[in-house]
Amino acid sequence: MLRHVSIVNQINVISMGIDGVLQIGDSNMIASRNRDILVQREESFYLAQEGSFEKYVMFTDAEITIPTRQTSVRMHVVNTNPFVRVDFVEIISLLSSGIIHIGSTDYVFNNSRILQIRQFISEDPFEETPSERSLIP
Template identity: 40%
Template sequence: MLQRTSSINHIKVDSLGISSVFQIGDSHRIQALSRALAVQREAEIFFDNEGNFASYPIFSEPIPLIPVTENVKMSQQNLNPFLKVGNIDIIGVSSSSVVHLGNTCHVSMEARIKHIRHLLTDKEQT
C-alpha cells in the first residue's frame, strides 16, 4: 500500500447519511453497499408487496467486472511523502459513499436504486 501521510488543517462536513462513512486514517479494504426503492405516485396508495427487494431483479443481478487485459506501465515518484491540504468543505455525503482521508488498498462501491412511478390515467384523474 502507498505510504503517505495526509495533513488536513480544517474539514467541515454538513451532512452524512444513508450508509455513508467518514474515515480518517488508513484502511486495507472499503466495501460499501446501498439499496433503495424510490416510489413516486400521484395518488396516496400503498401496496404492501412492493417493499421486497427480492421482487426486483436489479437487486440480484451480478455486476459484470470486466478484467483489465492491457499491459499498464506506471511510474511514480513521490518526492514528498506528505499530502498537505488547507481546508475541505463538504455539503453532503449519502447513499453508500465514503469520505476517506488516508491510504486504501481495495475499494468496492455499489448503489442500486429501483425507481417506481405510478401515474394516474386520464380516467382515474376525473
C-alpha cells in the same frame, strides 16, 4: 501498500445519509454496497409488498463482475513527502454508497442500485386539467 500521514484542517459536512462514508487515513480495502427502492405517488399510501428486493432482478449481484487484480506489476515509488495535506473540504450531500476518503486505499469496490418508481393518477402527469385550461386566455 504505501502509508501516508493524512492531515485535514477542516471538514464541513452538511448532509450525510445512509451508506455514506467519511474516512481520513489510509485503508487496505473499501467495499460499499447500497440498495434502495424509492416510490413517489400523487396520493399518499403504502403497499407493504412493494418493498421486497427479491421481486426485482436488478438487485441481484449475478451480473456484477469484479475485476481481478494483477499481482505481477512491479513498482518502485519514492515519496519524498509522506503527508497528504488538506486545508478545507465542504460536502453538501453524501448519499447512496458515496465515499469521501482522504488518504491512500489499496482496493475500492462500490456498488449502488436504486430503483425509483413514480405513479401518477392520470396517464399524462403534465396534462392540464379543464379548469387550468380555462385560466389561459
